Amino acid sequence: MKRRILIIGAGPAGTLLACYLVRRGFQVDVYERRPDPRLLDEDESRSINLGLSARGIKALDDIGLMERLRPLIVPMRGRAIHLPGGALPFQPYGAHEGEILHSVLRRDLITTLVDHAEAQPGVRFHFGHRLVDLDREAAAVRLVGPEGEEVGAAADAVIGADGAFSRVRARMQHGLRADLHLEFLEWGYKELTIPAADDGSARTRLEALHVWPGEDALIVAHPNRDNSLTGTLFLPFERFGEITDPETFLAARFPDTRELMPYLAKEYAEHPVGHLVSVRTSHWHHRDKVALIGDACHAVYPFYGQGMNSALEDCTVLDRCLGDHPDDLGAAFAAYQRLRKPHTDVLDELSKQNFVELRDRLRSPLHLARKKADLLLARLLPGRWVPLYTMVSHTTIPYADALARARRQDASLKAGSAALGAVLAATLAFAVRRGRGGRRC
Ligand code: FAD
Structure with a gap:
C-alpha cells in the first residue's frame, strides 16, 4: 500500500514538496488555512512578489516547472540604486550574462505549483483547513474546515510547511527539550x-x-x-x-x-x-512521524532574497534523503536535518548582515567600488574568484561552503596585497637607499 503524507501549509515549500513526494510514490494531502488562490479575484488575492534565484530555479526545474513559470517572471539584471541627488547607478548582479534574479508573484508561483501537483494522481489539496492540533506520536492532525467543522486526518507522517509561526512546530516540540529562537x-x-x-x-x-x-x-x-x-x-x-x-x-x-x-x-x-522574524530551532523532526520544512524551521530576514529560495531547495534535499532511505522515514528526516541545518544557520547570519549592507553601505562610493572590483576579479579569474553574493544567489553551492570559500578568497587577496605591499615597500626603500648613495658619490 502507498505511504501517505500530510503536508500542512500550501506556501512555496508545501506546494513544491507535494510535487516531489508524489514523484517518490507517496500519497499526499495538503491542508491550507487560506482559500484556494485560483478562485480569488485579483483584488482578493493581492500578492507580494519575490526574487527567485538559482536555488529556487533548480528546485523548480527538477520537476519540470521552470519553463511553465518563465512567461510569468520578470528578469532583474542588477540593482538600481536611487541616490538622494537623483543619480541612479546600476549594479549588475553578476559577472556573467545568466547571473540574474527573477521577480515572480507569489500567487503565480503557488497556482502553478498547485495546478501541477493536482494533475498528478495521488495529490489532494484541502483549502480553507486550519490545523489546530497534532498528535506527534500518531502523525494525526485535527483541523477546522471552511464551515467551522472539525476535521481529522492521520497518515504515515506529517510535514509542517506552515511558515515562521508554525503550529506544527509548536505541537511537535510541546513538552520536549527543544531550542527555539525567534528573533x-x-x-x-x-x-x-x-x-x-x-x-x-x-x-x-x-x-x-x-x-x-x-x-x-x-x-x-x-x-x-x-x-x-x-x-x-x-x-x-x-x-x-x-x-x-x-x-x-x-x-x-x-x-x-x-x-x-x-x-x-x-x-x-x-x-x-x-x-520580520528569523527562526532557528534545534528539532526539525520527531522520529519518523513529523518533520518541518521552509520557514517553519529556518525563517530568515528577507534582505538576501533567499527565504523562499532556501525553502524550495529544502524540498530537493529532503527528496534526496528520502531516496537514500527509501524504507525509513525517520532516517531520511534525520539525514535531512543533518545535511541542511548547518547551511540554513549560515543563511540566517548572511541575511542579517545584508540588512546592514542594503541600509547603510549601498550609498558608499567605497562599497560600490568594492562591488565593481569583485565583479572585475570574477571576470579576470573565472572559477577562481567568485563573489559571495554570486555563490549565494547564482549557484547551488551550499550556504556554509559558499561563506567558507569567500573567506578563503578574502584571506588570499589580503595576503596577496600584503605581499605586494611588502615588495613595493622594499623596492621603495632600495630606491631611497640608492638615491642617498648616489648623492654620496
Ligand atoms: P509560507 O510562505 O509562510 O507559507 C506557509 C503556508 O502555511 C501559508 O500558506 C499559510 O497560510 C499556511 N499555514 C500557516 N498556518 C497554518 C495552519 N495552522 N493550518 C494550515 N495552514 C497554515 N524570499 C525569497 O526567496 N526572495 C524574496 O525576494 C523574498 N522577499 C520577501 C519579502 C518580504 C517582505 C518577506 C516578509 C519575505 C520575503 N521572502 C523572500 C521570504 C519568503 O516569503 C518566505 O521565506 C517563503 O514564503 C517561505 O515559504 P514557506 O512555504 O516555508 O512558508
Missing part, C-alpha cells in the same frame, strides 16, 4: 506601489531590483509584468505610527518617490505593517 527585527515593512505610467510604460527601469538605501528608511521594489513595481518600505517599527505625512517624510529622503508613488499616502494609511 524579531526592530524594523517592520509596508507595501507601496509604483504603478505603470498613464501610457502603460514603466515609470523607471523595469528589469532591476530597485533600492532606496537609507539609515532610517529603506525601500526595495520588484518589477511586475504589467510595468508596475511593488515596493516594500522598511522602517523602524515605532516610526510607522509617528509619521503623519508619509509623502513629505519619504520625499525628504528619496525625492523621486513623489513622482514614482502617486498612491503613497493612501496605501500608507491602508496597508498593514508586517513584521
Whole structure:
C-alpha cells in the first residue's frame, strides 16, 4: 500500500514538496488555512512578489516547472540604486550574462505549483483547513474546515510547511527539550506601489531590483509584468505610527518617490505593517512521524532574497534523503536535518548582515567600488574568484561552503596585497637607499 503524507501549509515549500513526494510514490494531502488562490479575484488575492534565484530555479526545474513559470517572471539584471541627488547607478548582479534574479508573484508561483501537483494522481489539496492540533506520536492532525467543522486526518507522517509561526512546530516540540529562537527585527515593512505610467510604460527601469538605501528608511521594489513595481518600505517599527505625512517624510529622503508613488499616502494609511522574524530551532523532526520544512524551521530576514529560495531547495534535499532511505522515514528526516541545518544557520547570519549592507553601505562610493572590483576579479579569474553574493544567489553551492570559500578568497587577496605591499615597500626603500648613495658619490 502507498505511504501517505500530510503536508500542512500550501506556501512555496508545501506546494513544491507535494510535487516531489508524489514523484517518490507517496500519497499526499495538503491542508491550507487560506482559500484556494485560483478562485480569488485579483483584488482578493493581492500578492507580494519575490526574487527567485538559482536555488529556487533548480528546485523548480527538477520537476519540470521552470519553463511553465518563465512567461510569468520578470528578469532583474542588477540593482538600481536611487541616490538622494537623483543619480541612479546600476549594479549588475553578476559577472556573467545568466547571473540574474527573477521577480515572480507569489500567487503565480503557488497556482502553478498547485495546478501541477493536482494533475498528478495521488495529490489532494484541502483549502480553507486550519490545523489546530497534532498528535506527534500518531502523525494525526485535527483541523477546522471552511464551515467551522472539525476535521481529522492521520497518515504515515506529517510535514509542517506552515511558515515562521508554525503550529506544527509548536505541537511537535510541546513538552520536549527543544531550542527555539525567534528573533524579531526592530524594523517592520509596508507595501507601496509604483504603478505603470498613464501610457502603460514603466515609470523607471523595469528589469532591476530597485533600492532606496537609507539609515532610517529603506525601500526595495520588484518589477511586475504589467510595468508596475511593488515596493516594500522598511522602517523602524515605532516610526510607522509617528509619521503623519508619509509623502513629505519619504520625499525628504528619496525625492523621486513623489513622482514614482502617486498612491503613497493612501496605501500608507491602508496597508498593514508586517513584521520580520528569523527562526532557528534545534528539532526539525520527531522520529519518523513529523518533520518541518521552509520557514517553519529556518525563517530568515528577507534582505538576501533567499527565504523562499532556501525553502524550495529544502524540498530537493529532503527528496534526496528520502531516496537514500527509501524504507525509513525517520532516517531520511534525520539525514535531512543533518545535511541542511548547518547551511540554513549560515543563511540566517548572511541575511542579517545584508540588512546592514542594503541600509547603510549601498550609498558608499567605497562599497560600490568594492562591488565593481569583485565583479572585475570574477571576470579576470573565472572559477577562481567568485563573489559571495554570486555563490549565494547564482549557484547551488551550499550556504556554509559558499561563506567558507569567500573567506578563503578574502584571506588570499589580503595576503596577496600584503605581499605586494611588502615588495613595493622594499623596492621603495632600495630606491631611497640608492638615491642617498648616489648623492654620496
Ligand atoms: P509560507 O510562505 O509562510 O507559507 C506557509 C503556508 O502555511 C501559508 O500558506 C499559510 O497560510 C499556511 N499555514 C500557516 N498556518 C497554518 C495552519 N495552522 N493550518 C494550515 N495552514 C497554515 N524570499 C525569497 O526567496 N526572495 C524574496 O525576494 C523574498 N522577499 C520577501 C519579502 C518580504 C517582505 C518577506 C516578509 C519575505 C520575503 N521572502 C523572500 C521570504 C519568503 O516569503 C518566505 O521565506 C517563503 O514564503 C517561505 O515559504 P514557506 O512555504 O516555508 O512558508
